[in-house]
Amino acid sequence: MTDILITPMVVPPTADAPDATEFRAMIELANQAAELDAGIDDLRDTAEQVLPSWLDQSDRVHRGFIARSRGEIVGAAAITTATQSGTSAAEIELMLLPAHAQNGVGAALLERIEQEALVLDRSILQAWTLHPAAGGERMLTPATGWGEVAATPLSELLGANGYALEQVERNSILPFDGTLDDAERRLAEAVAFAGADYRIVSWTLPTPPELRAGYGSMIARMATDVPSGDLEFTVETWDDERVARRDATFAAGGQTMSVAAVVHEPSGAMVAFNELNIGADPIGVTHQWGTLVVKEHRGRRLGTIVKCANILRWRSVAPDSPKISTFNAEENRPMLDINESIGFVPASYAGAWQKRLSSEPNT
Structure with a gap:
């Protein structure tokens, strides 16, 4: 042209x-x-x-x-x-x-x-x-x-x-066309493996004020702790006000977000999280946004905990959504292993x- x-x-x-x-x-x-x-x-x-x-x-x-x-x-x-x-x-x-x-x-x-x-x-x-x-x-x-x-x-x-x-x-x-027995079993096993030092917290946006700092720190670490090859990202500041602005943006767009996270009790730090999101259509596809276990706490099945805990919670948040869609780097084998064990199957690539x-x- x-x-x-x-x-x-x-x-x-x-x-x-x-x-x-x-x-x-x-x-x-x-x-x-x-x-x-x-x-x-x-x-x-x-x-x-x-x-x-x-x-x-x-x-x-x-x-x-x-x-x-x-x-x-x-x-x-x-x-x-x-x-x-x-x-x-x-x-x-x-x-x-x-x-x-x-x-x-x-x-x-x-x-x-x-x-x-x-x-x-x-x-x-x-x-x-x-x-x-x-x-x-x-x-x-x-x-x-x-x-x-x-x-x-x-x-x-x-x-x-x-x-x-x-x-x-x-x-x-992950099609929601059957029971979530596998997710329940894997969550129980992972919680027992991780031990008493780790506690699950979960909420639907907006984020409670007392959780904003920890949640913001997790979002910020997506730039450093997720496999990204040679892609260059700037570590951004995520303070309480920015978390609140992000929450408000989702709400203004008619979106619902559920977050499941893990807090390390001895330090009080949030060390893992998973986000599930759906738009205004209650029968629309659910999208997983961020999922992360910080580097210092890997190997304790915290990824399984936050994924399974949020999937099980999601049934009460968006019971009519037919499936969850998520993206993960091909080299992120630990996260793909968790997905596959829960029942996720490939749908496309990016x-x-x-x-x-x-x-x-x-x-």
Whole structure:
């Protein structure tokens, strides 16, 4: 295409505002692309869920762009980066149908988003692509050497523009189509193995004030304690106020989050946690967000404890949700072992890409 026009996206005050057309189009393009690339429809978002994080940019900057051809919206792109001083990395997302990844729309959006990264003084860009579980004719292996994904038009576009495939993540699902006897048994065994030094705490957002500091410390350590290959992340500050802002953003989007965590009694520190999230639709897919056991307390089955405790709790929080969907790095074998023992099965894959920018975009 030679008649591509790219403009900054209008961020509406509400998802149903008269000027919400571009924002809603971005979300729908992302949903369509995710279903086509991953081969499943479990990964859909709604404008209502996503918009609150764009409206409160206290902790993260969000900027979007819309691509049009002959007046029709044919693609969108977004860049997100932490506001914290010293941040060098930003996450980008290209939202377009496969055909537009190859006809110039994707390249134009990528160039524009890289220009914006330089304006924001960000030198490292990271992008995530979705891939089917079934594989394909050409398979791509990440720098970690763990796992592989089938090439897609979007991954080809990124690779052709200097992005390296750094890591592969497995998307697994746990269908809620039977009893949770295995989770109950494994939880009891893990609690007995961990011993009296470890105590389970759980809550539904908003986070109780007395738990915000510990919870924030766990979220912060996702940047350092989760396998991430050569992806570069900045350790961010998560104080009580930021935890409260995050909780409020989920609530504003109509989302419900359950957290199960483990506290180390001798020190009083929170040392493991698991998050389960669902949108406003009670029969929608449940998404696992963060799961972490801090490095100093691994080997005590705390990962099994927080996962199983939260799954069992979830039955009373969202009893009509049909499944849980989660992503884990292929090299994170301990967490995948826990998932598989509970009953999670592969559903799709994701690729994590990274590029270090020079002063000129697309170089």
